Amino acid sequence: MENHSDKNIQNSPSAVRLPMLLAATLAGGILIGATFFGGRPAYSGDIVRNLNKFREVLTWIDNAYVDSVSTDTLVDYGLEKMMTHLDPHSVYIPRKEVAAAKSQLESGFDGIGVEFNIFNDTVFVINAIPGGPSALAGIRSGDRLLKADGTSLAGKDVDNRLIFSKLRGMKGSVVKLDIQRRGEKDLLHFNVTRGRIPSYSVSAGYLIDDKTGYIKIDRFAESTYNEFRQVLSDLKNQGMQRLLLDLRGNGGGFKDRATNIVDELVGGNKLIVRTDGKGTQFDEETYARKDGLFEKGPVVLLVDENSASASEIVAGALQDHDRALLVGRRTFGKGLVQTPVDLSDGSEIRITVSRYYTPSGRCIQKPYSIYDSDDEDRYKHGELFYADSIKLDKKQAFKTDGGRTVYGGGGIVPDIFVSADTSYRTPYLYQLAARNIMAEYAFNYALSHKQDLSKMPFREYLGSFQVTDRMLADVVTMASASGIRRNDTQFARCKGYLREQLKALIASYIWEKKSGGLRNELYQVLNANDPTYKKALACFPQASQMAAVK
CATH class of the missing domain: 2.30.42.10 (PDZ domain)
Known part of the structure; x- marks a missing residue:
């Protein structure tokens, strides 16, 4: 191995600028951190030493490494790995990806x-x-x-x-x-x-019957609260007396949008959520503060293993105050709050600054160590199918306002368990989905039959339209033409699911969204045979008793 002394290294212009840019960037981050975390000195000895080490390594790579290397790419890679080392939710977002990341929650x-x-x-x-x-x-x-x-x-x-x-x-x-x-x-x-x-985040809002309203929220984005309030008001004006709120599959979003929605459902000045960080900057208690649109009628809340973060704030607050009956399966278990920090070059970090606690005191964050295996473990241990397979930490027992026992330590356990149905999930179905076969067939069918179907009232379509065996055979033929090998056994297992999906997709293509982003026809078809949805409707007498205690 050859050895070159420092005197042989001549700094390139980019190498000279790089340490200064890096120092400015890190110093900016440190100042933000000092402001956030209680005004500690911007430059501790550890920071200076590690900053110098980073500068030395980048300088050697830029000047001496045998191949051409983009130091920008190296810095991005290093920062990305640095953030993932903290926890599963702290992230570094390169400048070119910031706009796309922000757009997911913009209105x-x-x-x-x-x-x-x-x-x-x-x-x-x-x-x-x-x-x-x-x-x-x-x-x-x-x-x-x-x-x-x-x-x-x-x-x-x-x-x-x-x-x-x-x-x-x-x-x-x-x-x-x-x-x-x-x-x-x-x-x-x-x-x-x-x-x-x-861009809309409330995907459905309709009356199931003359007194029961249904609202589905996909994520807690910039406009979610305003969308929710508008739909809730419309349903009330149509005579809604009880609410089925669906947060299944909702991975979270803005914390304040979630707390504002809780405030529409919870009366008085009750605590909604508490956050606790390293210092005091992010310690906060959020209370109900206004007269909500629906503080008295019974509420049933649907959750599942993909309901996370802001969804769990809503679920925890409504459960702890005995304001809603929770139906479904244990939620994801994300009890951390991130804040975005803009860096000087246009990139961004989203760093975990606090944990949140439900009104009863529960922290529902699951251990970092199980993140990679949790989905598989829930399946293997039978938690998706049997309520008694849910692992409860008896050391983290808390009480709701009405004295019911609830648990912290990893997600929110619903009051009424509904088993997941995975019987239809086959490799053949996954291939159909990956190749967009169902969507393509439904779209072509809707185009060919739009003139006739659009004359039919949707209620008539919902009650009478059937996906025939002939239509399913055409789907199989289309799949075969796309290179998907037919499997009669697997097809038989997913046939019922295919009928529901095709009927729902055809409905969504015929009755296009006119305003507000609502896909009511799609969800009315999908919900008609949904076990969790049907169980929730059957639970309203229990939810009514809970609401009557208030």
Whole structure:
């Protein structure tokens, strides 16, 4: 091995700038940390020593490493690994990914206003959002997007990232689209001016019967509380007296949107959630503070193993105050709060700053050590199928307002357990989903039968429309043409599930969303045979007794 002394190293301009940029970036982070965590000195001895070590290593790599290396890439990699070492939820987001990460919780984005899907390497318009740029330009459901500003949107290389990069853009900018329309010989050309497109997180809100309302929230995003309040008000005006709130699959989002929703359901000035961090900056107690829209009627809350974070704040508060009856399965178990910190180069960290506690005092964060295995362990131990297989930490027992015992230490256990149905999950079904076979078949069927089906009231469709064996056979044929080998045994296991999915998808394509982002027809079909949904409806007498105690 050759040895080169320091005097042989000549710093390149980038190497000279790099330590200064790195120092400025880290110093900025330290100042933010000092402000957040109680004003400790910005530069401790450990920080200075480790900063110098980082500078030395990067300088040697930049000047001496045998191949060309991007130090920016190395720094991004190092910061990413540094954050994952803290806990499963603290993350580093490179500058190029920040906008996409933030958009997941924003109330909208700039684009052309279409919902699309990729079938057989072709981009189909599923829905041109009413009143949006594409609808105003004349684009319709069923149109095939072939090119955007001359870039092909067809072929094996087309994916969501490419499509988003071409269709989204600055409000007021123009994108030129080449479109193939069913029944038209020639290509159609559109110049679409991008606009602000709303993004919705409340996906359903309808009356199940003359007194029971149903609301489903997908995530707690920027506009979630306003959406929820509007839907809740509309349902009340239609005569709703009891509420079924669905948070299954809701992975969380903004904490204050969750607490605001609880405030609409909980009366008085009761505690909703408490947070506790290293110092006092992030220690906070949030209380109900206003007259909510629905503080007295019975509430049933649906949760499952994918209900996490902000969903667990809602579930914990409603359960601890005996305000809602929880139905489903144990929640995910994320009791940590992150805050975003913008770095000087446009990148971002989201760092865990506190734990949250439900009103009774529960911390429902599960151990970090089981994160990678928890899903599999729940399945193997039978927790998804048998209530008595749920592991409860008896040392973390707490009491609700009404004296019921609840437990901390890893998720929120519902009051009424409903077993998961996994019997239909087969490799054959997974292949159909991966190739978009069900969505493609339902879309084509809806296009071919839209004129007749759209004349039918949805209630009639819900009660009478059946997915026939002939339709299922056509799905199998389509799958075979896409290279999916037929498996009669597996197909028989998932046949019932396929019928429900196809009926729901066809309904969503026929009764397109008109406003507010609600997909009521889709969920009314899916919920009709959903065991957890049906069990929840049967539990309203118990929820009514709980509400009457208030």
